[in-house]
């Protein structure tokens with residue numbers, strides 16, 4: 320590990336105040352992230368938020384308009400891609416169809432003229448670590464989707480890179496296989512001990528694999544933190560909307576009574592303080608769909624009156640589509656019980672105030 324100028328240990332990867340402007344389009348703006356050597360970091364954002372631009376800048380396929388990038392304390396901003404020691408796996412994993420697995424894996428090593436003995440050793444290594452035994456002499460069309468994906472990963476890893484960049488590599492796989500691969504990819508990262516930087520617009524994928532999540536919105540870093548924290552304590556309305564599935568309510572915060580009032584539903588709940596209120600009492604409230612509490616309407620408890628309009632079974636969970644008296648639909652996710660609630664059941668919907676997120680409106 321290199322020392323930085325002030326003598327402290329430099330982070331393994333440092334992305335420092337990076338911006339990228341394409342003409343009038345500001346694809347990235349003043350974005351900084353430090354990445355640890357053993358870390359799996361997900362870059363999460365909607366389409367057009369700047370995720371691929373960031374990946375291209377880290378890889379050296381593009382140059383920032385401002386800012387610098389350091390690997391182990393060394394400024395690599397001006398280095399071409401092949402001198403950065405990076406592995407890459409992309410959505411279209413594009414194995415060469417007329418080459419065997421062995422030849423596909425050897426390709427990045429032959430491109431850089433590695434000695435034959437080293438190529439043999441690395442192929443053995445990839446075969447073992449990615450469980451490709453018995454598949455090395457097959458062609459891509461003789462492999463399952465998951466096996467092809469493992470070969471694509473192997474091709475990113477045979478050069479023993481400083482870090483691996485992955486750009487939505489599971490987007491073309493079906494749901495079951497994607498879930499399997501998520502577990503595998505995370506296992507490889509922990510086993511190899513190099514950082515994986517994984518770009519995705521899919522929050523479930525980001526949360527299932529990563530240690531930390533960087534949420535990007537409109538080219539800016541919206542949030543960066545440990546995945547559970549980002550999920551449980553979204554720092555901004557955008558993160559509250561984008562990470563997990565939530566319902567949003569308009570409300571008003573009354574500092575005197577310390578209550579949030581949802582006038583539309585004639586429902587209020589106690590709340591201590593709303594940060595950055597700026598004298599504006601209007602707030603937006605986000606509740607994760609699995610954090611709703613459903614009680615029979617006759618229980619007399621305070622809540623939003625609603626009716627079960629539909630019931631969707633999702634394995635161990637039930638998704639209730641609820642209709643309110645204001646003619647709005649709310650989705651509440653509950654663990655599956657013996658018998659799901661019947662259509663037309665009248666309920667009272669509420670939540671524990673510590674489980675919701677309240678922000679000043681219009682932030």
Ligand SMILES: Nc1ncnc2c1ncn2[C@@H]1O[C@H](COP(=O)(O)OP(=O)(O)OP(=O)(O)O)[C@@H](O)[C@H]1O
Pocket residue numbers: 341344345346364365366367368369370371372373520
């Ligand atoms: N070469 C380019 N010239 C002009 N604008 C570009 C260029 N590349 C990207 N952009 C713009 O920069 C912004 C960020 O693009 P980027 O591809 O990084 O987004 P993304 O988050 O990866 O999106 P997606 O998930 O759809 O791939 C977008 O507005 C895009 O149109």
